[in-house]
Structure formats: structure tokens, C-alpha cells
Amino acid sequence: MKRILFVINTLGGAGAEKALLELLKRFTPDRYEVDLYVLLGQGELISQVPDYVNILNRDYTAESVLSAEGKKELNRKVLRRLFIHRALLKNIPYLIKNTFSMLGRKKIYPDKFLWRIMSDSGMKLNKSYDMAVAYLEGGATYFVHDHVKARKKFTFLHVDYKYAGYSRGLDRDCYLDFDRIFTVSGEVKSVFDSVYPECRNKTFIFHNLIDREEIYRKSELPGGFSDTYTGKRILTVGRLTAQKAYEVAVDAMKLLKDQGIKARWYVLGEGELRNKLQQKIDSLGLKEDFLLLGAKENPYPYYKQCDLYVHATRFEGKSIAIQEAQVLGCTILVSDCSGNREQVENGTDGILCQLSxxxxxxxxxxxxxxxxxxxxxxxxxxxxxxxxQGDILKLFEIV
Structure with missing residues (x-):
């Protein structure tokens, strides 16, 4: 029986978290003893973790990390964690050094500082593993590197390493010590290889896993659009964050309305920009035209019922939302950026556009x-x- 540990930062309803749940299903209890540690102990997908996976967190909050109440709870947890194991104090030199480094690049990423502290304030594991997997960059990767005993250590990258604000200084070159590094797309791998050329020979592409049959099944369940609108429906699925560039989409909807095109744009997702986006929607007179519906437990009927799926974002690793739209045969329009352009071939199975x-x-x-x-x-x-299946074997054959 092989002992496996998976670590992820949070377990909210985002793409990487959903992909992890699919991966966990492949580690059956007849062959593997699987532990899961959620670094910040929060996220609504905890109920979807397979029963045979042992969740290590002693204090867990099932509240969404994007809801108003969930963000308050997450902030309280982060504040408490600053002082556990003297995490903040011992990282002061690290914080100072990387602050000056970011100032030199003229862009500050406060969340990147916190991941090192959250890693160092994590729980102490008194167990050794055959394989430990950090399923996300940042805190999970630092935790597996610094605080886990394992015969083999793997890590995953789900974002454009440079665009997301990471650097070798922030990472303390930790990737050099991992046995395998998996990226979710070729573009993510290419960017990472340019920063860590020494890791090229142990970095592989591992596409996000999705359950096609389950997506088909859920798309047939009751749900989807509940209004009586008779025009064309545009759909976007994703968190309400700066990465997703919704303010550009709102402006695009204004242009469509001014041109007399009968269409309505729906967004499934939550995030910290909800209030700001709603203010912009209201100010442009789009209350009935651009609708923020919030996160949905079953988004698939919406995919099936829409006329067009649009994913106009600033950058991606590999979007599960796009994969889901493809599975359900949606017409797809995506912005021409890293990640997106690898998933859609312009003029063949969808269209690329500029982010304007x-x-x-x-x-x-x-x-x-x-x-x-x-x-x-x-x-x-x-x-x-x-x-x-080929991707899965890359992981299994090493174990």
C-alpha cells in the first residue's frame, strides 16, 4: 500500500481544485492510502472529496473563499497564522528582500509574500510518504518542499509563472529539488522552462482531468436559465477577479446593446470584484443585459442552453471552464492570451479575439x-x- 499526500492552498470552486478532485478519484483505496491537506483549511468543495481520502485538517471551514463571510473567515485565519511557529518573525528578511525585488520590477504582489508565511505556519506532519504532491504553486509547493517527508516530491503549475508574479527569489529555488514538475499546458511549461532551465528534463505537461460522462449527466439535470428571455444568451464561467477581465466584457456588452444586437450576457462565479462590477453594469444601463448570477453548484445546464460561450481573460494556465464548454459542444470565443490560444484553434473549433x-x-x-x-x-x-490516460501514467509510473 503506497502512502500519498496531496496539498493544495484552498479547496474553493475554481479550476485547479476541481481538477484535483478528479485526480483523487484515480487513487483507489485498494492500492493507495491517500491524505489531503488544505493549507488554509477552507473551501466549499470539501464535501466532494472521495470518502476514502483522509483529510488532515483539524479545523476546516466549508465556506467559499470568495463569499463575503468566507473572506472574513479566511482573513481571520491568515491573521492568526502570522504568529504560529513564529512564521512572520522568521520570514522578515525574506519579506524585505522580495519587497525590494518587486519594487525593482514596479509591481507588488502581497499575496505572494503570505504564501511563505502560510507554509511555515502549517500543521506539523509526523508521517512519511511514498509520494507528496503539491497541487498548486505558492503555499502548497513551499509546504511540500519545506515541511513534508517523502520519498518522491512532485508539484503542479496551473498559471503563467511570470505573469502571475512568481520569481526564483520568492520560491528560494525550491523547484530545483522536486522530482517531477507538472504543468497544465505547453505554454505554462515554456514560460516555466525559461525561468528554470535546469528543470527542463523533469518538467512534463499534465492536462487537467475532467469527467466527461459526469458533465454530460449533470447538463441534463433541471436547472439553467430561469428567465423568459428570448434573445441570444452569452455565457462566461469564472471567478470575479482581475485575471478574468470582466470590466472589458461589460464594455463589450454596452457596444453590442448600442448596435441593437439582441443578446444577454450571463456570468457564473463569485469574487472580490462583484460590487465594483455591478456598479459599472448599473452605470452603463446594463442591469438587464449583463447579469452576475453568482457561483452555481451545477453550471452545466447553462453551458448546454447558451448560444455562445465567451472566455475573454488576461491569462490562463489551462481553463477548465473552456474544457467544459468544449465537452458540451458550445460555440467558443476566447481572448488571444497564454493558455486560451492553446485550447482553441482559431477558425477551426472556435474563435480568438483581442482583449478589447x-x-x-x-x-x-x-x-x-x-x-x-x-x-x-x-x-x-x-x-x-x-x-x-497518458498523463495519469506519467504520475503513476514514478510511484
Whole structure:
């Protein structure tokens, strides 16, 4: 029986967390003894962890990390953790050094500082593992590197390393010590290789896992759009964060409305920008045209019922939302950025656009006006599926 540990920062309803749940299903209890440690002990997906996985957290909050109450609880946890194991005190030189480094690059990433402290204030594990897997960059990776005893250590990268604000100084070169590094896409790997060329030979692409049959099944369940709108429905799924560039989408919807195009844009997701986005929506007179519906436990009926799926973001690693839209045969429009351009082939199974209100609105208008082309893109999107089993074997063969 092999002993495996997975570590992730939080377990909220985002892409990496969903992909982890699918991966855990592959580690069956007849062959593996699996532990899971959620570094910050919070997230609503905890109920979806397989029963045979042992959750190590003694104090866990099932509240969403993006809800108002959940953010308050998370902030309280972070504040308490500053003083556990003297984590803040011993990292003062680290904080000073990296603050000056970020100032030199003219961009500060406060959350990146916290991950080192959260790692050092994590629980003490008195157990050795055959394999320890950090399933996210930042805190989970630091924790597995610094505080876990394991025969083999692996880590995952889900974002563009440079764009997200990481650096070798922040990481203290920890990636050099991992036995395997898995990136969710070729572009994520390429960027990481440019920063850590020494790790090139032990860095592999491991695509996000999705359960296609379960997505099909859930798409047939009751749910989806509940209004009586009869025009074209545009859908976007994702957290309300700066990365997702929703303010650009709102401006694009304003242009569509001014052009007399009958369409309504729906967003499934929560996040810290909700109030700011709603104010922008209201100020542009789009209350009935751009709707923030919040996070949905089952988003798949919405995918199935929409006329167009739009994912116009600043950057991605590999978007599970896009994968889900492809599985369900949606017509897809994505911004031409890292991650997105690897998932959609322009003019074949979807369309790429520039991240500007003008180009987004123009491409939306073209797609909504050509139903035959939309059907063709949707049909081809369903066959754009990665060889998931091959990815799994890369992990298993090392164990």
C-alpha cells in the first residue's frame, strides 16, 4: 500500500481544485492510502472529496473563499497564522528582500509574500510518504518542499509563472529539488522552462482531468436559465477577479446593446470584484443585459442552453471552464492570451479575439449572426480532447 499526500492552498470552486478532485478519484483505496491537506483549511468543495481520502485538517471551514463571510473567515485565519511557529518573525528578511525585488520590477504582489508565511505556519506532519504532491504553486509547493517527508516530491503549475508574479527569489529555488514538475499546458511549461532551465528534463505537461460522462449527466439535470428571455444568451464561467477581465466584457456588452444586437450576457462565479462590477453594469444601463448570477453548484445546464460561450481573460494556465464548454459542444470565443490560444484553434473549433471591447463585441456579433458556423465550431470543439490516460501514467509510473 503506497502512502500519498496531496496539498493544495484552498479547496474553493475554481479550476485547479476541481481538477484535483478528479485526480483523487484515480487513487483507489485498494492500492493507495491517500491524505489531503488544505493549507488554509477552507473551501466549499470539501464535501466532494472521495470518502476514502483522509483529510488532515483539524479545523476546516466549508465556506467559499470568495463569499463575503468566507473572506472574513479566511482573513481571520491568515491573521492568526502570522504568529504560529513564529512564521512572520522568521520570514522578515525574506519579506524585505522580495519587497525590494518587486519594487525593482514596479509591481507588488502581497499575496505572494503570505504564501511563505502560510507554509511555515502549517500543521506539523509526523508521517512519511511514498509520494507528496503539491497541487498548486505558492503555499502548497513551499509546504511540500519545506515541511513534508517523502520519498518522491512532485508539484503542479496551473498559471503563467511570470505573469502571475512568481520569481526564483520568492520560491528560494525550491523547484530545483522536486522530482517531477507538472504543468497544465505547453505554454505554462515554456514560460516555466525559461525561468528554470535546469528543470527542463523533469518538467512534463499534465492536462487537467475532467469527467466527461459526469458533465454530460449533470447538463441534463433541471436547472439553467430561469428567465423568459428570448434573445441570444452569452455565457462566461469564472471567478470575479482581475485575471478574468470582466470590466472589458461589460464594455463589450454596452457596444453590442448600442448596435441593437439582441443578446444577454450571463456570468457564473463569485469574487472580490462583484460590487465594483455591478456598479459599472448599473452605470452603463446594463442591469438587464449583463447579469452576475453568482457561483452555481451545477453550471452545466447553462453551458448546454447558451448560444455562445465567451472566455475573454488576461491569462490562463489551462481553463477548465473552456474544457467544459468544449465537452458540451458550445460555440467558443476566447481572448488571444497564454493558455486560451492553446485550447482553441482559431477558425477551426472556435474563435480568438483581442482583449478589447471593440474586438470582443465585433466577434460576438459575427458569431451570433452565423448559426451554421456556430454549429460547426461546437461540433469540432467536442472532439478536442486531451489524452488524459497518458498523463495519469506519467504520475503513476514514478510511484
Amino acid at each position: 471591447p471593440e474586438d470582443i463585441s465585433r466577434k460576438i456579433a459575427e458569431l451570433l449572426g452565423n448559426e451554421e458556423k456556430c454549429r460547426e465550431y461546437g461540433k469540432k470543439a467536442t472532439v478536442r480532447i486531451s489524452d488524459e
